[in-house]
Amino acid sequence: MDRDERERRAAEAGPVAARLADQGVVGVALTWVDNSGITRTKAVPVDRLANAASWGVGASPVFDAFATDDSIIAGRCAGGPVGDLRLLPDLNRAVALAAQPGWAWAPADRYTQDGTPHPQDARDVTRRAVAALADAGLTAKSAIEVEWTLGLDEDDFVPATRGPAYGFTRLVEHSDYLADLLTALREQGVAVEQIHPSTRPASTNCPSPPRIRSAPPTPSCWYARRSGH
Known part of the structure; x- marks a missing residue:
């Protein structure tokens, strides 16, 4: 250089x-x-x-x-x-x-x-x-899904919700938190394909849509992790 x-x-x-x-x-x-x-x-x-x-x-x-x-x-x-x-x-x-x-x-x-x-x-x-x-005539296309778990402030892990996997109960119990998260991601310019409870206790998934890039993409997962921390 x-x-x-x-x-x-x-x-x-x-x-x-x-x-x-x-x-x-x-x-x-x-x-x-x-x-x-x-x-x-x-x-x-x-x-x-x-x-x-x-x-x-x-x-x-x-x-x-x-x-x-x-x-x-x-x-x-x-x-x-x-x-x-x-x-x-x-x-x-x-x-x-x-x-x-x-x-x-x-x-x-x-x-x-x-x-x-x-x-x-x-x-x-x-x-x-x-x-x-x-x-080789190919174009890279990739997407990212972030999964995380919410726990109570205890010495040992205690799930922050006891709703079933993919249960609407989990979304209701965390509705304020998830609304704040979606707002932060929107303000950050991160496209979110969907957001939903997952299978593990108190876990949530947030996939982004696939994008085509000619260079390393902006890691939407990094934004999501910082926003959902």
């Missing part, structure tokens, strides 16, 4: 940061998903977004070797805290979070210090996979 590219990214970030600040944003969460499926993050003040866009935010490659319990395994491209990657926000995806006032979110691409994509960056892997499909 040369100087001209860094200056272009900084110039592009200026209006984005101004728009977010006008929406009351003070911090921007830059996220990536590791190999165990956990969303990791570093955040920057909104007035430092341009610097993050041009030079990135430091992040250790060790997260590629983190398990779900934060224990570390060995790997060829990662496995220890030595070294540094740069998180560069995707400014086209930067958006204020409806359910978290004061915060915005942007997915981050991970680069090495010399400005090349990190071999284990999931977004770059996805781009290459989508490009390979396009070369």
Whole structure:
């Protein structure tokens, strides 16, 4: 990544940061998903977004070797805290979070210090996979369904509802919560195909409609998780 590219990214970030600040944003969460499926993050003040866009935010490659319990395994491209990657926000995806006032979110691409994509960056892997499909005359089409469970504030898990699987009772008992959730997702611009109780105790499903993309899609599941937290 040369100087001209860094200056272009900084110039592009200026209006984005101004728009977010006008929406009351003070911090921007830059996220990536590791190999165990956990969303990791570093955040920057909104007035430092341009610097993050041009030079990135430091992040250790060790997260590629983190398990779900934060224990570390060995790997060829990662496995220890030595070294540094740069998180560069995707400014086209930067958006204020409806359910978290004061915060915005942007997915981050991970680069090495010399400005090349990190071999284990999931977004770059996805781009290459989508490009390979396009070369074969195919178009990627995907959808996401988020499922979660509501529990009471107890030491042990106690379902927040005792209604049957797919029962209307569950929807009635959680009607205010689900209405707030749908409102937040609508304000966030997340399309929801349906929302319904599921089979596990107090669980709910919220699938999004399939979309066709030529690049990694906005993870609607991330919005839904933040909104339904």
